[in-house]
Amino acid sequence: xxxxxxxxxxxxxxxxxxxxxxxxxxxxxxxxxxxxxxxxxxxxxxxxxxxxxxxxxxxxxxxxxxxxxxxxxxxxxxxxxxxxxxxxxxxxxxxxxxxxxxxxxxxxxxxxxxxxxxxxxxxxxxxxxxxxxxxxxxxxxxxxxxxxxxxxxxxxxxxxxxxxxxxxxxxxxxxxxxxxxxxxxxxxxxxxxxxxxxxxxxxxxxxxxxxxxxxxxxxxxxxxxxxxxxxxxxxxxxxxxxxxxxxxxxxxxxxxxx
Amino acid sequence: xxxxxxxxxxxxxxxxxxxxxxxxxxxxxxxxxxxxxxxxxxxxxxxxxxxxxxxxxxxxxxxxxxxxxxxxxxxxxxxxxxxxxxxxxxxxxxxxxxxxxxxxxxxxxxxxxxxxxxxxxxxxxxxxxxxxxxxxxxxxxxxxxxxxxxxxxxxxxxxxxxxxxxxxxxxxxxxxxxxxxxxxxxxxxxxxxxxxxxxxxxxxxxxxxxxxx
Numbered sequence: 001x002x003x004x005x006x007x008x009x010x011x012x013x014x015x016x017x018x019x020x021x022x023x024x025x026x027x028x029x030x031x032x033x034x035x036x037x038x039x040x041x042x043x044x045x046x047x048x049x050x051x052x053x054x055x056x057x058x059x060x061x062x063x064x065x066x067x068x069x070x071x072x073x074x075x076x077x078x079x080x081x082x083x084x085x086x087x088x089x090x091x092x093x094x095x096x097x098x099x100x101x102x103x104x105x106x107x108x109x110x111x112x113x114x115x116x117x118x119x120x121x122x123x124x125x126x127x128x129x130x131x132x133x134x135x136x137x138x139x140x141x142x143x144x145x146x147x148x149x150x151x152x153x154x155x156x157x158x159x160x161x162x163x164x165x166x167x168x169x170x171x172x173x174x175x176x177x178x179x180x181x182x183x184x185x186x187x188x189x190x191x192x193x194x195x196x197x198x199x200x201x202x203x204x205x206x207x208x209x210x211x212x213x214x215x216x217x218x219x220x221x222x223x224x225x226x227x228x229x230x231x232x233x234x235x236x237x238x239x240x241x242x243x244x245x246x247x248x249x250x251x252x253x254x255x256x257x258x
Numbered sequence: 259x260x261x262x263x264x265x266x267x268x269x270x271x272x273x274x275x276x277x278x279x280x281x282x283x284x285x286x287x288x289x290x291x292x293x294x295x296x297x298x299x300x301x302x303x304x305x306x307x308x309x310x311x312x313x314x315x316x317x318x319x320x321x322x323x324x325x326x327x328x329x330x331x332x333x334x335x336x337x338x339x340x341x342x343x344x345x346x347x348x349x350x351x352x353x354x355x356x357x358x359x360x361x362x363x364x365x366x367x368x369x370x371x372x373x374x375x376x377x378x379x380x381x382x383x384x385x386x387x388x389x390x391x392x393x394x395x396x397x398x399x400x401x402x403x404x405x406x407x408x409x410x411x412x413x414x415x416x417x418x419x420x421x422x423x424x425x426x427x428x429x430x431x432x433x434x435x436x437x438x439x440x441x442x443x444x445x446x447x448x449x450x451x452x453x454x455x456x457x458x459x460x461x462x463x464x465x466x467x468x469x470x471x
Contacts, residue, residue: 045407117410118408124323124409124410126409193409194444194452207408212321
């Protein structure tokens with residue numbers, strides 16, 4: 001049963017998300033993967049820090065989305081993706097897909113907006129900067145995420161914990177390790193995120209950045225297949241733990257959303 | 259045969275036209291004289307350099323997603339808008355320097371203008387003026403186009419600008435951004451430029467956009 005229905009942009013119609021539900025139905029746990037950018041919007045250029053060929057951010061995010069979808073599907077988790085190819089999608093359209101998919105997910109949900117950047121180091125986990133608000137039958141479109149911020153922060157914590165169990169070359173550089181391998185460094189932050197701010201599900205934005213040493217030189221770039229694999233596996237592990245936590249918290253309701 | 263009254267009308271119109279032309283020529287000459295006189299009155303010496311004052315620049319660090327406050331002695335103009343622009347220009351100059359903790363390519367005039375205006379009344383609040391100000395920061399298109407793309411880097415730029423304004427101009431409660439005088443959806447693909455940023459809610463050095471857990 002839907003607990004909170006975000007309104008479609010510019011409308012105050014009871015229909016919409018509450019009744020519209022495409023791929024996801026029933027009491028399943030749903031994961032929404034939003035590969036950022038696409039089509040004419042290539043995003044940033046990444047992967048050239050060590051003299052490699054620059055790759056458009058949209059390609060990295062799509063690769064991450066496809067790999068994560070495969071991992072989750074193999075583990076029996078229902079996945080909805082906002083795009084499977086090189087297509088343009090507005091941020092509102094991404095939020096609509098996520099909200100439709102998770103509208104009737106009595107088994108709980110988790111939404112991910114996947115990004116890549118050449119700036120910073122490690123994985124940046126962002127939660128909407130909206131102030132937490134009480135849920136209601138209607139939520140303003142642009143701030144619908146405010147009713148889910150508390151759960152989004154918890155989801156971000158679960159992802160951060162999962163990343164601590166990874167091991168990659170150059171990892172742990174921020175922890176004082178000069179070289180060798182260690183966990184993927186992660187930072188948690190809050191930001192205004194068009195699209196995510198309109199999602200009615202626990203939602204985080206994951207930004208994959210190169211792993212840098214203390215001298216800020218790139219050790220492992222975002223195009224590194226091992227780095228991508230480690231990140232995707234950590235996210236899959238975090239999602240499984242999130243799902244288990246929801247089932248433990250509310251076995252009958254299946255972790256219904258706030 | 260032309261009637262007499264028509265001859266008189268044509269004659270009157272001709273006289274009026276000549277008179278109006280003479281008046282217009284005279285007015286033009288007087289305007290030209292005023293312009294020349296104004297030029298003569300223009301100052302011939304450069305304005306005095308503003309005295310250096312202590313300013314706080316809130317500088318971002320990409321490595322851990324935090325921000326720190328740096329105190330610098332800067333010659334800042336007394337006018338609020340000019341002071342705000344000078345502060346942001348200085349902050350962006352730091353980002354453009356080699357070895358910057360938050361590298362952002364510099365452009366000659368990254369901040370076109372900063373406007374300070376009374377904070378607009380919010381619906382549901384009292385009509386009494388809050389005393390706060392809204393700063394509208396007009397960034398150059400070249401700066402926005404050259405800014406690195408990414409959630410963290412863009413958020414840090416926005417938040418460090420807001421925090422720097424707040425640290426030096428406490429009356430600035432809200433900040434909006436324009437690029438080349440026009441609204442723009444994002445800075446470089448991620449940070450939302452359509453919203454109004456509240457300086458109290460944006461990052462202070464204690465609450466950065468990202469923090470290493």
